Amino acid sequence: MGRWTDDGSFLAVVSVIIAFFSCLFVYGFLTRIPWTSRYSNNGTSTLTSTYGASATLTFNGTGVWIYGAMRSNHGPYNVTLDGELYQDNGYYSGDIFQQVLFSAVGLDGSTPHTVSIINSPTDPIQQLLDVDYIVYQMEIPDNEQEVNLQDTASNFLYSTSGWTTSPANLSSYNGTTGQVTCSFVVRYSLVVNAGVLAGSQVELYGVVGPSNGAFMVQLDGGLSTTLNASRTRSSPQTVLYQANGLNPGNHTMRITNAPFSGQSLSLDYAVIGQSR
Template sequence: MPTAFVLLDDQSPLITYDDTWAYGYSWGDDTISYYYRGTFTVSAQPNAQSATFSLNGTGVAVYGSQRFNHGEYSVSVDGQTNTADGYSSTNAFQKALFTQSGLQQGMHSITITNTGSGNKTDFDVDFVTWEFEVGDDSQGLLSVQVQDTDPSFDYQPASAWSDSPSQAYMYNNGSAHATSVDGASVTLTFTASDVINLYGTAGPSNGFYSVSMDGVAGDTYNATRYLTSYQNIIYHANNLGPGEHKLTVTSQPQAGGQYLNIDYAEVMVLTK
């Protein structure tokens, strides 16, 4: 059967960090350009900081750097803990700090914890990936982009949404929809698909949002980050099965000026 993968930048709202993780930025680290998309999220307080995410798949990898001030860390997969050391006398970037394959296709929970000590207390996340299987051996996957302006996106109420967000040129195809209204929602209807990636932004002007798929309530995510990051995956699902599906995303700001920004969707369709 086809095997596909998803890549989440460290800024994706699908990764949840404890409050004491910090954003890596260019005026704080002159090696920032060596990281994927020029960002990373760093922990400098061992045993007090964890990052978590969930996946539906068969394999997972966590990428970050190995540096002179990096130490031990652990990665737990469904409660089974693996330990490793991120120290290196010379800097190494976009390194696979943890990989695991051969998982049964299904939901899995991942927890990353900084366990360093002494003068080796740092650990950073650059991006994570996971693999998943869909369909059968006779099928392939075709990827189709659906822009935010496509009529398959239904924004409700229409008056709560703007189609002229700031920095529009940073979005895919130069367009996006945005709302700061609590309870405003967008529903994407798509057919005969097995995988969906929804893209948006994470940043200081973004907030909480909830998702539901085919009427079943899902998780709530927090898109608030230190700096704005565009074209991030803000929702992913796979193995949806054939037929029509409806993904609904609802804005749930916790303060004024917190937006939900919708950029585009990537729909993957099984082919014969």
């Protein structure tokens, strides 16, 4: 599935699945994360009963789908996509999981889109909103493949101090290797070399949990983005940062730990697009 461009190249369409506990989401008053086997990703979901509670994601893609549960104690919710408002209802007489709560296709894949889902209950008996994960589709060059880079790869440039290669629960890391720092000033860089690793996308994976905190990401010297890896339950191999639609060439991603009080930044591996 994909399309041909005017210059004769082919863009393939791929689907990206992001759990709602990922750092990519900006939350407003979402209250807790329940764990049950009927949810995706080993049983993860984000639940709220607060009016106006929201989750927001910015992405580059051509389509987006939000998944969650529908139950008898769920009620109305709103979704905004690039400022346009949509209204729906999560009520169902039984309990059904991993349902499409919102979808949109035919989006411009060359520009960022922002989607938010907002709890908007009108009845105290039906006031819950339960979100599980989001899927968006993006276009990548057909001659590009995804390559995993372990944290020990030469592309990773660490500061000279402040890191440990023996984090807790190391066996849960991809390739059983990881890097953890608690220092505010420690930085980490990932460089994608032109011609060798000339990709249009990059994903950084690590751990989210109660011992993790805020960190800043700067891509290609641009403005820094602040994200938060603090969650009530620990989850390894989680997307910490993602960028796509990049031009082939050199890209540098700089990560800075910015803890509130002794919190750590736990890095695992990166996934990049590589020319075949």
